[in-house]
Amino acid sequence: MPGGWLEFELPLVQLEQRIRDLQTLAGKQGPDVADELRSLERKADRLRRKIFSKLTPWERVKLARHPRRPYTLDYIQHLFTDFFELHGDRAFGDDAALIAGLGRFEGRPVAVVGHQKGRNTKENLRRNFGMPHPEGYRKALRVMKLAEKFGNPMLSFIDTPGAYPGIGAEERGQSEAIARSIREMSALKVPILVFVTGEGGSGGALAIGVGDRVYVLEYSFYSVISPEGCASILWKTREKAAQAAEALKFTAPELLKLGVIDQVLPEPPGGAHRDGAAMARTIGETIRGALAELDELTPEQLVERRQDRFLSMGVFDGGTSGKEIE
């Protein structure tokens, strides 16, 4: 991954660099390069369409895990003012893999939770690659209850490979923490908006994913198991992860077709990592629209509809409540 870029996007990145270089040059020397610039920009457009119009599920996984992808703290910075981070579960410790806090969205008080990955090895050791321990989920739940108490909408940002599978996590009840969070979230009496901004890794994602609206960014995915995990069990080798990625039908457009999410949020050309501010604007518009709708409901209606929504999920014979992929 040269310079933190994916192989399939590298030609585009290089071309765009050439365009920028030429623009700088043009600024100094005059207008002779205008024609060439136009032609290069057309070429870049074509290349971008070519690469991004037929991404494989595996390429989407790579984009979702892109080391330059915006993380929760980036979105917090773009979307909220007066952000005040809240640490700790009041029982065991603080978990840096999961951020929680209070802030304002367009002046309105809200509460925020979200997974947080690191940008480099050092940060990732602190953030545990965005894989929370039970105390992370207990902190999130504490803040959700706080939001409920003061009537603040909850905003949740999902980007995790999964809940951490380790000794301490098991000793402190990873299962119990996730289960409780899911149950309590389903009954929380304030609006909950969920954004899957990168990896939606199984129970570790769902633990903060029970929302009135669930949005998935265009190149994010949301799955019951990682493609590598699935491949190692069903194909007996992690090498078949790309095949598992296809079989699991977990890309944003597929999730929409399956009826488990509300909307796919389009990413800026080349992906969210090419323009984090633009991505945040799209999320901001979505928050504004959704809160306006949800503000019309009483707390009881909110809870009833949210629970009904999840109760309707699943596909089986003898009564189908989801959609099949053709």
Next chain:
Amino acid sequence: MSWLKKIISLPRPQQRRQMPDGVWLKCPRCGEILFRQELERNLWVCSRCSKHLRLSPEQYVRILCDEGSFATLFGGIRSSDPLRFRDAREKYSDKVKRAQRGDPEREGVMTGRARIAGIPLALAVMDFSFMGGSMGSVVGERIAKLIQLALQERMALIIISCSGGARMHEGIYSLMQMAKTCAQLARFQAARLPFISVLTDPTTGGVSASFAMLGDVIVAEPGALIGFAGPRVIRETIGQELPSGFQRTEFLLEKGFIDQIVPRHQLREALALLLKHFSDSARCTRVSQSVPPREPRMHGQ
């Protein structure tokens, strides 16, 4: 030594339905050769090392419920193949068919009404022999429907868990069954009705991280594997061996995540005691037929 040929190892879960005709079985833990009839009398617990062998839902019903009291419900909810899933070897739909072993109602859980010590309840028993008791749409829907019924009729709820977790073959739908069962439980528990969760070997992944860990009371059979991640995944992640007894029932009791370890011989008795406690707490209206209503007593009488 011809009699030795009759010694068969314990049936693999896939084959448990066609219970072996063999007279002798070998304990998978201690290797003791056990007389089948003896083992059955002992509720499939090894007489030497107390290993609790895995049971089918029908066997649990026989051990726990009042005779003839169990009636299956929601058997008509059956698997489909929403993702048209296919792995290296076979199609999911073929796998399901094989796991059904001729009974289309068979799935990862059996649900129904039952009575224990005369007290009516809603009972779900998971079936490890069906794709590892994994939770897909059918398991989630049957459990959600069962909880709804218990809520409508104000009955207690008991779920006996035995599952490796969510079923990969149904992708995101399987994950969503965690939210589905938890949302239904939220309604049930808000109505102050009792949910007793019984954990057996194994209870992991998406089942332990949803309804199984949300019991008002949680009991577990001895020696069961209970946890979020499987031991192999943890070993591979941290790159070291796991301490002995890690993620076993006894470990969970020590860490504070279950209320009691209950050996299989005492399970019916324990459940009866708990059901009576809750029904006498006068929250479930349909219970306590077996207990005559108490006359209010005045002081000095």
